Amino acid sequence: MTMRTVYVNGDYLPENEAKISIFDRAFLMGDGVYEVTSVLGGKLIDFEGHNRRLKRSLDELDMPHPAVLDDLLDIHRELVRVNEIEDGLVYLQITRGAPGDRDFAYPDPDTPPTVVLFTQSKPGLADNPVAKKGIKIITVEDLRWGRRDIKTTQLLYPSMGKMMAKKAGCDDAWMVQDGFVTEGTSNNAYIVKDGKIITRALSNDILHGITRAAVLRFAEEAQMQVEERNFSVEEAKDADEAFVTSASAFVMPVVEIDGVALGDGTPGAVATRLREIYIEESRKVAV
Known part of the structure; x- marks a missing residue:
């Protein structure tokens, strides 16, 4: 299997080097949101719709909007490019972050979120038999x-x-x-x-x-x-x-x-x- 490049909190990394904290709230509480955007012919399908819904999900959970939201299109495109995705998917996940220890209460709003993206190649996605x-x-x-x-x-x-x-x-x-x-x-x-x-x-x-x-x-x-x-x-x-x-x-x-x-x-x-x-x-x- 070819080693993919993934995105974790501002860095593009080989997938085997990607790590997040064991205290991340998505891991402990399911406290995270995600989107999956399809890729056909190397281009993103319905990206703006997915981006709008992502922001709505964050709002509904009172989760701060990370600054990276402004760069998501560029990040998606870069992952598609470096991983040579012709047909496939880009998975995006944003969590409330890792405040340092397990607690049911939300962490301080200034806690950095965890932002992860990765691709999946699905050749012939549109021609699925x-x-x-x-x-x-x-x-x-x-x-x-x-x-x-x-x-x-x-x-x-x-x-x-x-x-x-x-x-x-x-x-x-x-x-x-x-x-x-x-x-x-x-x-x-x-x-x-x-x-x-x-x-x-x-x-x-x-x-x-x-x-x-x-x-x-x-x-x-x-x-x-x-x-x-x-x-x-x-x-x-x-x-x-x-x-x-x-x-x-x-x-x-x-x-x-x-x-x-x-x-x-x-x-x-x-x-x-x-x-x-x-x-x-x-x-x-x-x-």
């Missing part, structure tokens, strides 16, 4: 905390959901609260019925997906009908098709829910077309 066959999902109870709109590093239960799906021979899981689907373990969830795209409205219950916003905008520009409302598991199983969206999967068709095939069990026309539109339009404005 999984999108041509679709994914199978299970549904699981949503046991996460109530502020899912903040993109925190608290990812234990989503990881458990993915492992539940894997154990069931499926690809992913949709979280369910009071009988209604909230979202996927790492993506926003949608169904399609009679040509209408249905997805849960924005609230504290789901992540305000950057890819979600772009896909819904493209759908409306293509004169597709969109309805933002709760939908039940039973309604999902009766849908004509379904899909998820995320920065790393773009638009990914869902072909089975809890063992029930949707439509003819292959990716639907709406999801397939939206994936094509999203990738095409995102490439045009990538930075």
Whole structure:
């Protein structure tokens, strides 16, 4: 494996030399936020959207904005360049820092944050063969905390959901609260019925997906009908098709829910077309 260059608190380092304190609050408390920005053709997709959401996450947690926020585009581009990323991802994490010892109380606001970025190479990201066959999902109870709109590093239960799906021979899981689907373990969830795209409205219950916003905008520009409302598991199983969206999967068709095939069990026309539109339009404005 090629040794990557990563970014840690102002320094570009070989990944095997990168270190943070054992007292870092993300390590001890999950007290950190993150973003993942896709790279296609060596350019960043939806960077400004991710940057805005990052700042919102910091604000919602009363976490000071580090000065490095002004330089994030340059840092992303430098990591893409030095690691020769054609298609892939840039992961960014900001934590409340390492005040020197473990304490539930927030440290002094002047405590330096921890800022980490690294890349992941994903050749052929836009041509993922999984999108041509679709994914199978299970549904699981949503046991996460109530502020899912903040993109925190608290990812234990989503990881458990993915492992539940894997154990069931499926690809992913949709979280369910009071009988209604909230979202996927790492993506926003949608169904399609009679040509209408249905997805849960924005609230504290789901992540305000950057890819979600772009896909819904493209759908409306293509004169597709969109309805933002709760939908039940039973309604999902009766849908004509379904899909998820995320920065790393773009638009990914869902072909089975809890063992029930949707439509003819292959990716639907709406999801397939939206994936094509999203990738095409995102490439045009990538930075």
